[in-house]
Amino acid sequence: MSFACVKRKDNFKTVEQFHFKLDFLILSFFITTNANPLRFLHFLTIFSLISSFHSSFSSSSSSSSSSSPSIHDLLVSRGLPKGLLPKEVKSYTLSDNGTLQVFLDEPCLTKYENRVFFNTVVTANLSYDSLIGVVGLSQEELFLWLPVKDIIVDSPKLGLILFDIAVAYKQLSLSLFEEPPHCKPQGTSMALIKLIPTIMFSLV
Template identity: 35%
Template sequence: MAMAFSSKLQLLFLISVSLIPISLCSNPNRPLSSFKTSTPDVHDLLPNYSLPKGLIPGNVKSYSLNSDSTFTIELTHECYVKFTDLVYYKTVLTGKLGDGEVSDVSGIEVKKLFAWLPITGILVDGSSIEFQVGFLSEKLPASMFQEIPTCRNKEFQQSLLASN
């Protein structure tokens, strides 16, 4: 009799343990990055949304992607990247991913003349990428963003200003 009870208890335990992943997946507010996935790097995730890997610098500490496609990317430190203009990445980047676009962007700024302007949206249009800064925009060749850019520190920005 004790063996039958023990076997039933083991079976009940196995069933309850096997249901834990189902209950975790049913929570739509749980970030997808908290699950084991085949894309551990945010740079590998971007092409799934028709976006190039090089939109985000290489110093990513962590990221989360929610079921509504909103994301948060945490960088190890703030940094500067020189494309055609100098771009500043804060330590936390947020936005919403769509097919070939990123909307509601925060945490990325571009230097235009003497002012830092926030990038609010990014659209990929075939061979070009349009960066939106409020009601203004600028298109750059998508080929500029195929490689993950190296993150530079504040001294890099200051050396660029001194050379101009």
């Protein structure tokens, strides 16, 4: 009851202000009810320990969540457009050697200039201005699905980005990648069909 009243009447800007107010209310309660001082001291010690633990946990959670940028912010920090990867990216990992793994819930299809297919896992070596050795990304060219091997910001001043699609290099406008696109889910069978050219080219 006291907590509801405090929450309704006061706007606490920090956790410490709230704990101070709550401590004051507890102290007032024990004084007015003539409670045993030893019991009060024991209770207050336990309460303080719980409060300290809660504050430390909240701080560590906040710092850990803020320390990992989104995949799109990561791309921008490495000189790449954030629209290279779709909004549907679930998570990613980045190792010390630069290996980037991007995870989606399921294979999906989107479009830049042509249609592009993302597998459930997309892997590449991330360096400044480039994604090298891409696996899990294909682009449609003349009704064929060709694997995208490398993506390089070729001429940032000219607003161009280079796609290595195994049989050729293709320059695209960076304006196509200004925002992360929506990616339409694809079935497993369709995903396997689109991956066949990727497997063939990897064996060459």
